[in-house]
Amino acid sequence: MPGRRISPRLAAAFAAATGGLVFIGALVTALVRLPANRRQFRLSDVAREAEQAGFRALPLVLLLGALIGLILAFQSAIPMRRFGADIFVANLVSVSLLRELGPLLSAVILSGRTGSAFAAELGTMKVNQELDALEVMGLDPVTLLVLPRMAATLLVTPVLTLMMDAAGLIGMTLVMVGFGYSEPAIQAQVQQAASAADLAGGLAKAAVFGAVVAAIGCRAGLATGNGPRAVGLAATAAVVGGIVATILLDGAFAMLFYRLGW
Amino acid sequence: MPIIEASGLAQRFGDRTIFRDVSFTVAAGQVFVLLGGSGCGKSTLMRQLVGLLPPTEGEIAIAGARITGPGAGPALAAARRRFGVMFQSGALFGSLDLLGNVMLPLEMFTDLPRPDRAARASAKLAEVGLADAAGRLPAEISGGMAKRAAIARALALDPPLLFLDEPSAGLDPITAAELDRLILTLRDRRGTSFVVVTHELASILAIGDACLMLDRNAWPDAGGVIAAGPPRVLKAESRHPVVRAFFDRTPLAAEAA
Numbered sequence: 039m040p041g042r043r044i045s046p047r048l049a050a051a052f053a054a055a056t057g058g059l060v061f062i063g064a065l066v067t068a069l070v071r072l073p074a075n076r077r078q079f080r081l082s083d084v085a086r087e088a089e090q091a092g093f094r095a096l097p098l099v100l101l102l103g104a105l106i107g108l109i110l111a112f113q114s115a116i117p118m119r120r121f122g123a124d125i126f127v128a129n130l131v132s133v134s135l136l137r138e139l140g141p142l143l144s145a146v147i148l149s150g151r152t153g154s155a156f157a158a159e160l161g162t163m164k165v166n167q168e169l170d171a172l173e174v175m176g177l178d179p180v181t182l183l184v185l186p187r188m189a190a191t192l193l194v195t196p197v198l199t200l201m202m203d204a205a206g207l208i209g210m211t212l213v214m215v216g217f218g219y220s221e222p223a224i225q226a227q228v229q230q231a232a233s234a235a236d237l238a239g240g241l242a243k244a245a246v247f248g249a250v251v252a253a254i255g256c257r258a259g260l261a262t263g264n265g266p267r268a269v270g271l272a273a274t275a276a277v278v279g280g281i282v283a284t285i286l287l288d289g290a291f292a293m294l295f296y297r298l299g300w
Numbered sequence: 301m302p303i304i305e306a307s308g309l310a311q312r313f314g315d316r317t318i319f320r321d322v323s324f325t326v327a328a329g330q331v332f333v334l335l336g337g338s339g340c341g342k343s344t345l346m347r348q349l350v351g352l353l354p355p356t357e358g359e360i361a362i363a364g365a366r367i368t369g370p371g372a373g374p375a376l377a378a379a380r381r382r383f384g385v386m387f388q389s390g391a392l393f394g395s396l397d398l399l400g401n402v403m404l405p406l407e408m409f410t411d412l413p414r415p416d417r418a419a420r421a422s423a424k425l426a427e428v429g430l431a432d433a434a435g436r437l438p439a440e441i442s443g444g445m446a447k448r449a450a451i452a453r454a455l456a457l458d459p460p461l462l463f464l465d466e467p468s469a470g471l472d473p474i475t476a477a478e479l480d481r482l483i484l485t486l487r488d489r490r491g492t493s494f495v496v497v498t499h500e501l502a503s504i505l506a507i508g509d510a511c512l513m514l515d516r517n518a519w520p521d522a523g524g525v526i527a528a529g530p531p532r533v534l535k536a537e538s539r540h541p542v543v544r545a546f547f548d549r550t551p552l553a554a555e556a557a
Contacts, residue, residue: 077408163394171391174350175405176380 061257068180083186091152092194103202107209129231131210136236140203145247149280153255157276160259161269184256195248196241251280303328309358317522331494336514342497351376383461384454390446392438399434405456424452444475461493468500
Protein backbone atom coordinates (compact mmCIF):
# COMPACT_ATOMS: atom_id res chain seq x y z
CA MET A 39 0.00 0.00 0.00
CA PRO A 40 1.51 3.34 -0.95
CA GLY A 41 2.35 5.57 2.06
CA ARG A 42 0.29 8.71 2.53
CA ARG A 43 2.19 11.96 2.79
CA ILE A 44 1.68 14.09 5.90
CA SER A 45 0.29 17.52 5.05
CA PRO A 46 2.89 20.31 5.31
CA ARG A 47 0.78 22.13 7.91
CA LEU A 48 0.60 19.06 10.12
CA ALA A 49 4.32 18.49 9.70
CA ALA A 50 5.00 22.14 10.63
CA ALA A 51 2.75 21.88 13.72
CA PHE A 52 4.53 18.68 14.76
CA ALA A 53 7.93 20.32 14.24
CA ALA A 54 6.84 23.34 16.33
CA ALA A 55 5.59 21.08 19.13
CA THR A 56 8.76 19.00 19.22
CA GLY A 57 10.85 22.17 18.98
CA GLY A 58 9.00 23.52 22.01
CA LEU A 59 9.68 20.34 23.96
CA VAL A 60 13.35 20.44 23.00
CA PHE A 61 13.50 24.07 24.20
CA ILE A 62 11.92 23.12 27.54
CA GLY A 63 14.46 20.31 27.85
CA ALA A 64 17.29 22.75 27.10
CA LEU A 65 15.93 25.16 29.74
CA VAL A 66 15.77 22.44 32.39
CA THR A 67 19.28 21.26 31.47
CA ALA A 68 20.62 24.81 31.66
CA LEU A 69 19.03 25.28 35.11
CA VAL A 70 20.46 22.00 36.39
CA ARG A 71 23.93 22.87 35.06
CA LEU A 72 23.78 26.48 36.26
CA PRO A 73 26.01 25.90 39.31
CA ALA A 74 28.73 24.52 37.01
CA ASN A 75 28.18 27.19 34.33
CA ARG A 76 27.60 30.17 36.62
CA ARG A 77 30.12 32.31 34.74
CA GLN A 78 27.83 32.16 31.72
CA PHE A 79 24.92 33.59 33.74
CA ARG A 80 25.95 37.21 33.95
CA LEU A 81 24.20 39.41 36.51
CA SER A 82 25.07 42.46 34.41
CA ASP A 83 22.89 40.99 31.65
CA VAL A 84 20.02 40.47 34.12
CA ALA A 85 20.31 44.10 35.24
CA ARG A 86 20.41 45.37 31.64
CA GLU A 87 17.39 43.32 30.61
CA ALA A 88 15.50 44.32 33.78
CA GLU A 89 16.11 47.96 32.94
CA GLN A 90 14.89 47.45 29.37
CA ALA A 91 11.86 45.32 30.26
CA GLY A 92 10.94 47.07 33.51
CA PHE A 93 12.07 50.64 33.97
CA ARG A 94 11.58 51.61 30.33
CA ALA A 95 8.10 50.05 30.27
CA LEU A 96 6.99 51.99 33.35
CA PRO A 97 5.49 55.06 31.60
CA LEU A 98 3.35 52.85 29.35
CA VAL A 99 2.23 50.69 32.28
CA LEU A 100 1.29 53.72 34.37
CA LEU A 101 -0.61 55.34 31.50
CA LEU A 102 -2.54 52.18 30.63
CA GLY A 103 -3.22 51.39 34.29
CA ALA A 104 -4.66 54.83 34.96
CA LEU A 105 -6.79 54.71 31.81
CA ILE A 106 -8.08 51.22 32.59
CA GLY A 107 -9.03 52.36 36.12
CA LEU A 108 -10.83 55.42 34.70
CA ILE A 109 -12.68 53.48 32.00
CA LEU A 110 -13.71 50.60 34.29
CA ALA A 111 -15.00 53.02 36.90
CA PHE A 112 -16.99 55.06 34.37
CA GLN A 113 -18.45 52.04 32.59
CA SER A 114 -19.47 50.23 35.76
CA ALA A 115 -20.78 53.39 37.46
CA ILE A 116 -23.48 53.90 34.79
CA PRO A 117 -25.52 50.72 35.49
CA MET A 118 -24.69 50.62 39.22
CA ARG A 119 -25.91 54.15 39.73
CA ARG A 120 -29.42 53.09 38.74
CA PHE A 121 -29.52 50.92 41.83
CA GLY A 122 -27.80 53.46 44.04
CA ALA A 123 -24.82 51.13 44.31
CA ASP A 124 -22.17 53.26 42.66
CA ILE A 125 -20.02 53.30 45.81
CA PHE A 126 -19.42 49.60 45.06
CA VAL A 127 -17.60 50.59 41.87
CA ALA A 128 -14.53 50.85 44.12
CA ASN A 129 -15.00 47.22 45.18
CA LEU A 130 -15.42 46.01 41.61
CA VAL A 131 -12.50 47.91 40.14
CA SER A 132 -10.07 47.10 42.94
CA VAL A 133 -10.77 43.35 42.90
CA SER A 134 -10.72 43.22 39.07
CA LEU A 135 -7.41 45.06 38.93
CA LEU A 136 -5.59 43.22 41.68
CA ARG A 137 -6.73 39.71 40.76
CA GLU A 138 -7.05 39.80 36.97
CA LEU A 139 -6.51 42.93 34.95
CA GLY A 140 -3.24 44.08 36.53
CA PRO A 141 -1.29 40.86 35.88
CA LEU A 142 -3.03 40.15 32.57
CA LEU A 143 -2.47 43.59 31.03
CA SER A 144 1.11 43.75 32.33
CA ALA A 145 1.80 40.43 30.62
CA VAL A 146 0.16 41.63 27.40
CA ILE A 147 2.33 44.76 27.45
CA LEU A 148 5.35 42.58 28.16
CA SER A 149 4.50 40.32 25.21
CA GLY A 150 4.16 43.21 22.81
CA ARG A 151 7.13 45.17 24.03
CA THR A 152 9.66 42.76 25.51
CA GLY A 153 8.76 39.33 24.09
CA SER A 154 8.99 40.68 20.56
CA ALA A 155 12.27 42.45 21.37
CA PHE A 156 13.76 39.21 22.73
CA ALA A 157 12.67 37.33 19.59
CA ALA A 158 14.12 40.01 17.31
CA GLU A 159 17.43 40.21 19.22
CA LEU A 160 18.01 36.47 19.35
CA GLY A 161 16.69 36.00 15.81
CA THR A 162 19.15 38.58 14.50
CA MET A 163 21.94 36.87 16.43
CA LYS A 164 20.98 33.57 14.82
CA VAL A 165 20.87 35.03 11.31
CA ASN A 166 24.30 36.63 11.93
CA GLN A 167 25.73 33.25 13.11
CA GLU A 168 26.37 34.70 16.59
CA LEU A 169 24.60 31.73 18.19
CA ASP A 170 26.85 29.36 16.21
CA ALA A 171 29.84 31.39 17.42
CA LEU A 172 28.72 30.95 21.04
CA GLU A 173 28.25 27.21 20.55
CA VAL A 174 31.66 26.62 19.01
CA MET A 175 33.21 28.62 21.85
CA GLY A 176 31.68 26.04 24.17
CA LEU A 177 29.11 28.49 25.57
CA ASP A 178 25.45 27.57 26.07
CA PRO A 179 23.12 30.11 24.39
CA VAL A 180 20.31 29.17 26.79
CA THR A 181 22.42 29.91 29.89
CA LEU A 182 24.03 33.01 28.42
CA LEU A 183 21.03 34.57 26.66
CA VAL A 184 17.73 32.99 27.76
CA LEU A 185 18.10 32.56 31.52
CA PRO A 186 19.11 36.21 32.20
CA ARG A 187 16.11 37.42 30.18
CA MET A 188 13.74 35.08 32.02
CA ALA A 189 15.19 36.09 35.40
CA ALA A 190 14.82 39.77 34.54
CA THR A 191 11.17 39.47 33.51
CA LEU A 192 10.43 37.22 36.48
CA LEU A 193 11.65 40.06 38.69
CA VAL A 194 10.16 43.05 36.92
CA THR A 195 6.69 41.80 35.94
CA PRO A 196 5.33 41.77 39.53
CA VAL A 197 6.71 45.29 39.99
CA LEU A 198 5.08 46.46 36.76
CA THR A 199 1.84 44.81 37.87
CA LEU A 200 2.00 46.58 41.22
CA MET A 201 2.50 49.88 39.41
CA MET A 202 -0.41 49.14 37.08
CA ASP A 203 -2.64 48.25 40.04
CA ALA A 204 -1.71 51.49 41.79
CA ALA A 205 -2.25 53.59 38.67
CA GLY A 206 -5.60 51.89 38.05
CA LEU A 207 -6.75 52.57 41.61
CA ILE A 208 -5.73 56.21 41.24
CA GLY A 209 -7.70 56.43 37.99
CA MET A 210 -10.75 54.87 39.66
CA THR A 211 -10.40 57.23 42.64
CA LEU A 212 -10.41 60.26 40.31
CA VAL A 213 -13.72 59.14 38.78
CA MET A 214 -15.26 58.37 42.16
CA VAL A 215 -14.17 61.75 43.56
CA GLY A 216 -15.81 63.28 40.49
CA PHE A 217 -19.01 61.50 41.47
CA GLY A 218 -18.85 63.14 44.87
CA TYR A 219 -17.41 60.41 47.08
CA SER A 220 -14.68 61.26 49.55
CA GLU A 221 -11.26 59.65 49.38
CA PRO A 222 -11.56 58.01 52.85
CA ALA A 223 -14.88 56.42 51.80
CA ILE A 224 -13.33 55.04 48.60
CA GLN A 225 -10.32 53.77 50.51
CA ALA A 226 -12.57 52.03 53.02
CA GLN A 227 -14.45 50.29 50.21
CA VAL A 228 -11.19 49.13 48.59
CA GLN A 229 -9.87 47.76 51.89
CA GLN A 230 -13.15 45.99 52.54
CA ALA A 231 -13.27 44.40 49.05
CA ALA A 232 -9.68 43.48 48.28
CA SER A 233 -7.42 41.46 50.53
CA ALA A 234 -3.66 40.99 50.68
CA ALA A 235 -4.27 37.52 49.23
CA ASP A 236 -5.82 39.11 46.11
CA LEU A 237 -2.73 41.26 45.67
CA ALA A 238 -0.31 38.39 46.38
CA GLY A 239 -2.15 36.03 44.02
CA GLY A 240 -2.05 38.64 41.26
CA LEU A 241 1.66 39.32 41.74
CA ALA A 242 2.48 35.59 41.79
CA LYS A 243 0.56 35.15 38.53
CA ALA A 244 2.43 38.11 37.07
CA ALA A 245 5.80 36.55 37.89
CA VAL A 246 4.81 33.33 36.10
CA PHE A 247 3.40 35.26 33.12
CA GLY A 248 6.63 37.26 32.87
CA ALA A 249 8.87 34.19 32.82
CA VAL A 250 6.65 32.41 30.29
CA VAL A 251 6.41 35.44 27.97
CA ALA A 252 10.22 35.77 28.07
CA ALA A 253 10.69 32.06 27.39
CA ILE A 254 8.29 32.20 24.41
CA GLY A 255 10.05 35.29 23.02
CA CYS A 256 13.48 33.68 23.40
CA ARG A 257 12.28 30.39 21.91
CA ALA A 258 10.87 32.27 18.89
CA GLY A 259 14.22 34.02 18.46
CA LEU A 260 16.28 30.84 18.73
CA ALA A 261 13.97 29.09 16.22
CA THR A 262 14.29 31.89 13.65
CA GLY A 263 14.61 30.55 10.12
CA ASN A 264 16.59 31.90 7.20
CA GLY A 265 15.75 34.78 4.93
CA PRO A 266 14.88 38.43 5.34
CA ARG A 267 11.36 37.84 6.73
CA ALA A 268 12.47 35.37 9.39
CA VAL A 269 13.17 37.87 12.17
CA GLY A 270 9.83 39.63 11.62
CA LEU A 271 8.01 36.30 11.72
CA ALA A 272 9.82 35.39 14.94
CA ALA A 273 8.75 38.66 16.57
CA THR A 274 5.14 38.09 15.49
CA ALA A 275 5.23 34.52 16.82
CA ALA A 276 6.57 35.82 20.14
CA VAL A 277 3.74 38.34 20.56
CA VAL A 278 0.95 35.95 19.52
CA GLY A 279 2.41 33.05 21.51
CA GLY A 280 2.96 35.23 24.57
CA ILE A 281 -0.59 36.59 24.63
CA VAL A 282 -2.20 33.19 24.00
CA ALA A 283 -0.05 31.52 26.67
CA THR A 284 -0.84 34.30 29.15
CA ILE A 285 -4.59 33.87 28.70
CA LEU A 286 -4.39 30.08 28.88
CA LEU A 287 -2.31 30.32 32.05
CA ASP A 288 -4.73 32.84 33.51
CA GLY A 289 -7.53 30.32 32.96
CA ALA A 290 -5.46 27.65 34.70
CA PHE A 291 -4.78 30.00 37.61
CA ALA A 292 -8.51 30.82 37.86
CA MET A 293 -9.30 27.11 38.24
CA LEU A 294 -6.43 26.63 40.70
CA PHE A 295 -7.48 29.59 42.86
CA TYR A 296 -11.11 28.40 42.76
CA ARG A 297 -9.99 24.97 44.00
CA LEU A 298 -7.90 26.57 46.73
CA GLY A 299 -10.82 28.78 47.74
CA TRP A 300 -8.93 32.07 47.10
CA MET B 301 49.78 12.93 15.01
CA PRO B 302 47.41 14.71 12.59
CA ILE B 303 45.40 17.49 14.19
CA ILE B 304 42.26 16.41 12.29
CA GLU B 305 41.33 12.96 11.03
CA ALA B 306 38.05 12.64 9.13
CA SER B 307 36.89 9.36 7.67
CA GLY B 308 33.86 8.40 5.59
CA LEU B 309 31.95 11.62 6.22
CA ALA B 310 28.52 11.97 4.65
CA GLN B 311 25.71 14.46 5.07
CA ARG B 312 22.11 13.96 4.05
CA PHE B 313 19.18 16.34 4.46
CA GLY B 314 16.02 14.32 3.87
CA ASP B 315 16.29 12.59 0.51
CA ARG B 316 19.19 14.77 -0.62
CA THR B 317 22.79 13.67 -0.11
CA ILE B 318 25.10 16.68 -0.02
CA PHE B 319 28.30 14.61 -0.05
CA ARG B 320 29.55 11.17 0.92
CA ASP B 321 32.79 9.25 1.44
CA VAL B 322 34.80 12.31 2.45
CA SER B 323 38.03 11.34 4.22
CA PHE B 324 41.16 13.40 4.87
CA THR B 325 43.75 14.31 7.49
CA VAL B 326 45.17 17.70 8.42
CA ALA B 327 48.75 17.77 9.69
CA ALA B 328 49.71 20.02 12.58
CA GLY B 329 51.01 23.40 11.44
CA GLN B 330 49.40 23.08 8.03
CA VAL B 331 47.05 25.44 6.17
CA PHE B 332 44.45 23.05 4.78
CA VAL B 333 42.06 24.48 2.22
CA LEU B 334 38.57 23.16 1.47
CA LEU B 335 37.65 24.34 -1.98
CA GLY B 336 35.04 23.83 -4.62
CA GLY B 337 32.17 25.52 -6.36
CA SER B 338 29.05 26.91 -4.73
CA GLY B 339 26.76 24.27 -3.24
CA CYS B 340 29.37 21.50 -3.09
CA GLY B 341 29.17 21.24 0.70
CA LYS B 342 32.31 23.10 1.88
CA SER B 343 30.53 25.03 4.61
CA THR B 344 28.47 21.97 5.57
CA LEU B 345 31.70 20.00 5.97
CA MET B 346 33.15 22.78 8.12
CA ARG B 347 30.02 22.77 10.31
CA GLN B 348 30.61 19.05 10.82
CA LEU B 349 34.27 19.64 11.72
CA VAL B 350 33.47 22.25 14.39
CA GLY B 351 30.69 20.15 15.90
CA LEU B 352 27.71 22.24 14.79
CA LEU B 353 26.29 19.47 12.58
CA PRO B 354 26.56 15.77 13.44
CA PRO B 355 27.62 13.90 10.30
CA THR B 356 25.05 11.44 8.94
CA GLU B 357 27.93 8.96 8.56
CA GLY B 358 31.61 8.93 9.37
CA GLU B 359 33.91 10.00 12.18
CA ILE B 360 35.96 13.05 13.07
CA ALA B 361 38.85 13.13 15.53
CA ILE B 362 40.61 16.31 16.67
CA ALA B 363 44.08 15.85 18.18
CA GLY B 364 43.32 12.15 18.49
CA ALA B 365 40.00 12.53 20.33
CA ARG B 366 36.83 11.38 18.56
CA ILE B 367 34.27 14.22 18.60
CA THR B 368 31.41 12.50 16.74
CA GLY B 369 29.08 9.65 17.59
CA PRO B 370 27.52 8.50 20.84
CA GLY B 371 29.23 9.61 24.03
CA ALA B 372 31.51 12.09 22.27
CA GLY B 373 29.98 15.17 23.96
CA PRO B 374 32.73 15.65 26.58
CA ALA B 375 35.45 15.16 23.93
CA LEU B 376 33.75 17.76 21.71
CA ALA B 377 33.52 20.19 24.64
CA ALA B 378 37.23 19.67 25.36
CA ALA B 379 38.15 19.98 21.66
CA ARG B 380 36.33 23.33 21.45
CA ARG B 381 38.92 24.79 23.84
CA ARG B 382 41.57 23.76 21.31
CA PHE B 383 40.14 25.42 18.24
CA GLY B 384 38.77 28.78 17.21
CA VAL B 385 36.32 29.56 14.44
CA MET B 386 35.87 32.58 12.20
CA PHE B 387 32.48 32.57 10.50
CA GLN B 388 31.89 34.06 7.09
CA SER B 389 30.00 37.05 8.54
CA GLY B 390 32.49 37.48 11.40
CA ALA B 391 29.62 36.74 13.84
CA LEU B 392 30.83 39.37 16.30
CA PHE B 393 28.48 40.04 19.21
CA GLY B 394 26.75 43.29 18.32
CA SER B 395 26.21 44.45 21.89
CA LEU B 396 29.93 44.25 22.75
CA ASP B 397 32.74 46.41 21.40
CA LEU B 398 35.71 44.69 19.76
CA LEU B 399 37.62 44.48 23.04
CA GLY B 400 34.56 42.96 24.73
CA ASN B 401 34.21 40.42 21.93
CA VAL B 402 37.82 39.26 22.31
CA MET B 403 37.58 39.31 26.12
CA LEU B 404 34.48 37.09 26.24
CA PRO B 405 36.25 33.70 25.86
CA LEU B 406 38.89 34.84 28.36
CA GLU B 407 36.14 35.79 30.84
CA MET B 408 34.42 32.45 30.43
CA PHE B 409 37.37 30.07 30.41
CA THR B 410 40.23 31.68 32.34
CA ASP B 411 40.68 32.97 35.87
CA LEU B 412 42.60 36.02 34.72
CA PRO B 413 41.70 39.27 36.51
CA ARG B 414 39.93 41.84 34.36
CA PRO B 415 42.98 44.08 33.69
CA ASP B 416 44.96 41.05 32.49
CA ARG B 417 42.07 39.93 30.29
CA ALA B 418 41.85 43.39 28.79
CA ALA B 419 45.61 43.49 28.18
CA ARG B 420 45.58 40.10 26.50
CA ALA B 421 42.56 40.98 24.35
CA SER B 422 44.23 44.27 23.34
CA ALA B 423 47.34 42.32 22.34
CA LYS B 424 45.24 40.01 20.14
CA LEU B 425 43.59 43.00 18.48
CA ALA B 426 47.01 44.56 17.90
CA GLU B 427 48.17 41.28 16.34
CA VAL B 428 45.48 41.58 13.66
CA GLY B 429 46.05 45.31 13.20
CA LEU B 430 43.04 46.57 15.13
CA ALA B 431 44.71 48.15 18.17
CA ASP B 432 43.04 51.49 17.46
CA ALA B 433 39.54 50.04 17.03
CA ALA B 434 39.18 48.25 20.39
CA GLY B 435 36.37 50.51 21.58
CA ARG B 436 34.30 50.37 18.41
CA LEU B 437 31.14 48.35 18.01
CA PRO B 438 30.85 45.76 15.21
CA ALA B 439 28.27 47.95 13.46
CA GLU B 440 30.86 50.74 13.21
CA ILE B 441 33.58 48.81 11.36
CA SER B 442 34.13 47.50 7.83
CA GLY B 443 33.73 43.89 6.68
CA GLY B 444 37.49 43.34 6.56
CA MET B 445 37.91 44.72 10.08
CA ALA B 446 35.07 42.49 11.30
CA LYS B 447 36.82 39.43 9.90
CA ARG B 448 40.12 40.40 11.50
CA ALA B 449 38.36 41.04 14.82
CA ALA B 450 36.73 37.61 14.52
CA ILE B 451 40.18 36.08 14.02
CA ALA B 452 41.42 37.94 17.12
CA ARG B 453 38.49 36.51 19.11
CA ALA B 454 39.19 33.03 17.77
CA LEU B 455 42.84 33.46 18.85
CA ALA B 456 41.97 34.66 22.36
CA LEU B 457 42.68 31.33 24.05
CA ASP B 458 45.72 30.63 21.82
CA PRO B 459 44.20 27.54 20.18
CA PRO B 460 46.46 25.38 18.01
CA LEU B 461 43.76 25.12 15.31
CA LEU B 462 41.68 27.75 13.53
CA PHE B 463 38.75 27.25 11.16
CA LEU B 464 38.13 30.13 8.76
CA ASP B 465 34.98 30.22 6.61
CA GLU B 466 35.46 32.30 3.46
CA PRO B 467 37.94 34.78 5.00
CA SER B 468 38.45 36.64 1.72
CA ALA B 469 34.83 36.72 0.53
CA GLY B 470 33.57 40.23 -0.13
CA LEU B 471 36.93 41.86 0.55
CA ASP B 472 38.99 44.00 -1.78
CA PRO B 473 42.20 42.32 -3.07
CA ILE B 474 44.47 44.35 -0.78
CA THR B 475 42.54 43.50 2.39
CA ALA B 476 42.26 39.86 1.26
CA ALA B 477 46.04 39.71 0.77
CA GLU B 478 46.53 41.21 4.26
CA LEU B 479 44.39 38.43 5.72
CA ASP B 480 46.40 35.82 3.81
CA ARG B 481 49.61 37.30 5.22
CA LEU B 482 48.14 37.17 8.72
CA ILE B 483 47.32 33.47 8.29
CA LEU B 484 50.83 32.67 7.11
CA THR B 485 52.37 34.71 9.95
CA LEU B 486 50.34 32.82 12.54
CA ARG B 487 51.26 29.49 10.96
CA ASP B 488 54.97 30.32 10.82
CA ARG B 489 55.33 32.07 14.20
CA ARG B 490 53.08 29.90 16.35
CA GLY B 491 52.63 26.72 14.37
CA THR B 492 48.87 27.29 14.26
CA SER B 493 47.00 24.88 11.98
CA PHE B 494 44.25 26.23 9.73
CA VAL B 495 41.27 24.81 7.91
CA VAL B 496 40.20 27.45 5.42
CA VAL B 497 37.02 27.27 3.34
CA THR B 498 37.39 29.38 0.24
CA HIS B 499 37.06 29.51 -3.50
CA GLU B 500 39.37 32.48 -3.99
CA LEU B 501 42.03 31.12 -6.32
CA ALA B 502 44.73 33.65 -5.42
CA SER B 503 44.24 32.94 -1.74
CA ILE B 504 44.31 29.16 -2.24
CA LEU B 505 47.63 29.33 -4.07
CA ALA B 506 49.10 31.83 -1.60
CA ILE B 507 48.33 30.07 1.66
CA GLY B 508 47.38 26.44 0.98
CA ASP B 509 49.79 23.70 2.09
CA ALA B 510 47.22 21.07 1.19
CA CYS B 511 43.73 21.12 -0.17
CA LEU B 512 40.65 19.02 -0.66
CA MET B 513 38.47 19.80 -3.63
CA LEU B 514 34.78 18.98 -3.44
CA ASP B 515 32.32 18.86 -6.29
CA ARG B 516 28.56 18.56 -6.16
CA ASN B 517 28.62 15.94 -8.97
CA ALA B 518 31.45 13.76 -7.68
CA TRP B 519 29.04 10.82 -7.40
CA PRO B 520 25.98 10.13 -9.57
CA ASP B 521 23.76 10.76 -6.53
CA ALA B 522 25.90 13.05 -4.36
CA GLY B 523 28.80 15.42 -4.01
CA GLY B 524 32.19 14.39 -2.74
CA VAL B 525 35.96 14.66 -3.10
CA ILE B 526 37.37 14.93 -6.59
CA ALA B 527 40.96 15.90 -5.78
CA ALA B 528 43.36 16.21 -2.86
CA GLY B 529 46.93 17.43 -2.52
CA PRO B 530 48.98 20.62 -2.49
CA PRO B 531 47.14 23.31 -4.53
CA ARG B 532 50.13 24.11 -6.75
CA VAL B 533 50.54 20.43 -7.61
CA LEU B 534 46.85 20.11 -8.46
CA LYS B 535 47.07 23.24 -10.57
CA ALA B 536 50.06 21.88 -12.49
CA GLU B 537 49.19 18.20 -12.78
CA SER B 538 45.52 17.39 -12.29
CA ARG B 539 43.65 16.24 -15.38
CA HIS B 540 40.22 16.17 -13.77
CA PRO B 541 38.03 18.46 -15.90
CA VAL B 542 36.46 20.24 -12.90
CA VAL B 543 39.86 20.81 -11.28
CA ARG B 544 41.23 22.09 -14.59
CA ALA B 545 38.24 24.41 -15.04
CA PHE B 546 38.72 25.71 -11.50
CA PHE B 547 42.43 26.45 -11.78
CA ASP B 548 42.44 27.55 -15.43
CA ARG B 549 39.55 29.98 -15.18
CA THR B 550 40.33 33.17 -16.98
CA PRO B 551 39.01 36.63 -16.32
CA LEU B 552 35.95 37.63 -18.36
CA ALA B 553 37.91 40.49 -19.90
CA ALA B 554 40.45 38.05 -21.34
CA GLU B 555 37.67 35.82 -22.67
CA ALA B 556 36.03 38.76 -24.35
CA ALA B 557 39.31 39.76 -25.94
